[in-house]
Amino acid sequence: AKFNVAWTKMKEAEEQKSPELASLKKEVDDLAKVVESLGGSRPADMMTEDEAQKRVQAIREDLSLEKLMKMSNEERWILAQGLGPAFPIALILAYTFYWALNVPFIAYAYYTTVVTG
Numbered sequence: 585a586k587f588n589v590a591w592t593k594m595k596e597a598e599e600q601k602s603p604e605l606a607s608l609k610k611e612v613d614d615l616a617k618v619v620e621s622l623g624g625s626r627p628a629d630m631m632t633e634d635e636a637q638k639r640v641q642a643i644r645e646d647l648s649l650e651k652l653m654k655m656s657n658e659e660r661w662i663l664a665q666g667l668g669p670a671f672p673i674a675l676i677l678a679y680t681f682y683w684a685l686n687v688p689f690i691a692y693a694y695y696t697t698v699v700t701g
Contacts (some may be wrong), residue, residue: 590611592612643667
């Protein structure tokens with residue numbers, strides 16, 4: 585919440601060309617470091633091209649198939665949360681629809697092979 589307030593103040597100072605802009609930018613940078621240390625990410629407006637490329641490269645390294653297969657479910661969930669809110673939601677929906685659509689087939693296969701012999 586503090587980051588959002590500081591970001592808004594900085595943008596307003598930027599529009600008004602206020603002399604406080606330098607101090608507000610420093611405050612936002614400090615708060616951005618705190619947000620990143622907690623697992624969040626800075627807005628795209630604050631990232632340079634090099635920082636964005638480094639972040640993309642780090643995410644690609646984290647998403648290699650070998651690393652994903654070695655991760656526990658808790659580690660995968662933490663990684664999914666780090667990718668943003670849309671990814672865990674898509675993951676949950678995919679698992680839910682997968683099982684919802686496959687349970688009738690599994691039940692039918694069980695019925696035809698085990699119950700009826």
